[in-house]
Amino acid sequence: MFYGSGVLRGMLVTLKHFVTSYFIRRSPETMRSGALVTLQYPEERLKEKERYRNFPFLIYDKTPDNLRCVACDICAKECPPKCIYIVREFDKDGKPLKRPAVFDIDFTVCMNCGICEEACPFDAIFMDHEFEIAGGNRQEKLLFHKDDLLKPNEHFHKIRPTDAETIDKRLREADEKKKAAEAAAKAKAAAAQQSSQTAAQPPKTA
């Protein structure tokens, strides 16, 4: 081979791509199939992967009052960069309630690892697909409070259908089991009461 043939061969490769780029239909799918196509971002978007994660959100069933979080503080303890801050809510008598009064996540600190989601025993916190959260002020715009974090279960179904299905199924089953156990306990208590009444009666009459 003559001197300079290596350069020419390389140029042929780029020339091939230059020419073929005019005959490729522009779409996200062709980009994945190996063509060099620029995606016109805000107008065109790639389909999000189901497991994609970035920032956490709090899930609620039906109404925002009905959030699943019980303020157990496990996610705050497990969070590697410690970006979650939780304060439990108390009622008027000072009795602790099973819900958070304050639930703040500092998105400037969060490193999107997903450990809060893994550790949550109540399936209350999940990683969202929302990534367009840029704002002008980092103290106000990126410190998310409880109301900003709350999202309905339907949102979870929209972004991660298979995970939502399995979790809903598990929760339903647990609920039914709990109800069945409650009903059984009630029946048992009623039976025990009856038997204790019958047991207590004889000495009275005696």
Next chain:
Amino acid sequence: MEKTFTLQDLGASIDTQTLEVNIGPQHPSTHGVFRMNVVLDGETILSLKPVMGYLHRNHEQIAENMSYTGTMPYTDRLDYFNSMSNNLAWAMTVEKLANIDVPERAQYIRVIMAELTRIVNHVSVIGFLLNDLGAFFTPVLYAFREREKILDLFEETAGSRMMCNYLRFGGIKRDLPAGTLEKIKSVTSNLPKFLDEFEALLSKNEILCMRCQNVGVLPAELAVSASITGPMLRASGVNYDIRKVDRYSIYDRFKFRVPLGSKGDVYDRYYVRVLEIRESLKILEQALKDIPAGETISKKMAPFLKAPRNFKPPVGEAYARVEAPKGELGFYVVSDGTPQPWRYHVRAPSFINLTILEDMCIGQKIADAIVILGSVDIVLGEVDH
């Protein structure tokens, strides 16, 4: 006080002054925040002092105040090109410490991910090396097109393109989603075609050869005595691959060869990486064929997925190492039986490979120093952990 030139100096022997130049810390060719104090005579390098630590962020201290699983996402950020192999090294260390077995399927998935990472790393480092040579962004974009497809696979399995945080002690976080194995197969089956094209673009290019051959030569003895590892050591002709030496995980089941260079110059380092991608493809092919069904995390460790802080390994110490794409990546950990490690240390390949930079650069031209640095393959996240 600077000495001034006189015209009579321009005789047979030119008495020139040395010139001190700071390359970096904010310079695109230093791959991050890294400074080189270079003393030049004309364009020839007389001495080069690497200055590190601009990106130091207390990685080891953070890990000593963190649960073992909590350290996993931090290891992603060491060498942010290869989070999967960093995860693998850390997971293997704790598994050694606490004597944990890993199920078959998890082992295979780990190997598949580690080899995909190696491909990602090697294609991008070759692209960046060409960037440093002045082939501005054409080879990088060819490399990134393939990298993009593999990162999509990572996003699909682990949830994140670069910060995967996918492995757990005793297995992996979640099984692969349905259909991903087929996608990995189709991506890897297209890679040889891409490599041929990439090589046609670069390997025989006269400009690349001229700039890279006999530049930054690292003799084998010096490489060994400076404990250089990875493709850099193999480019110098030393047959040392931890996948072969330790046979960790399930690497003893796969047939693959260790490509070696002969001279140890920049071109050998480039070409060893190209060949390593081809060997990785062989491993991937075999792993994808043999991968069994089954559980992905050991029964002993499954409860700790939900409660990482309850995991307390026994008192003791362990060091485990893997052949990361950049060299030997090892973690040393001392446990005192609490949820946090008592001592945690990273043997970072980028950092140790960088210590030899001065010896390779002395006597070379200033423009070659950039190329030699590019061929070392550093990531500053790992150098300055």
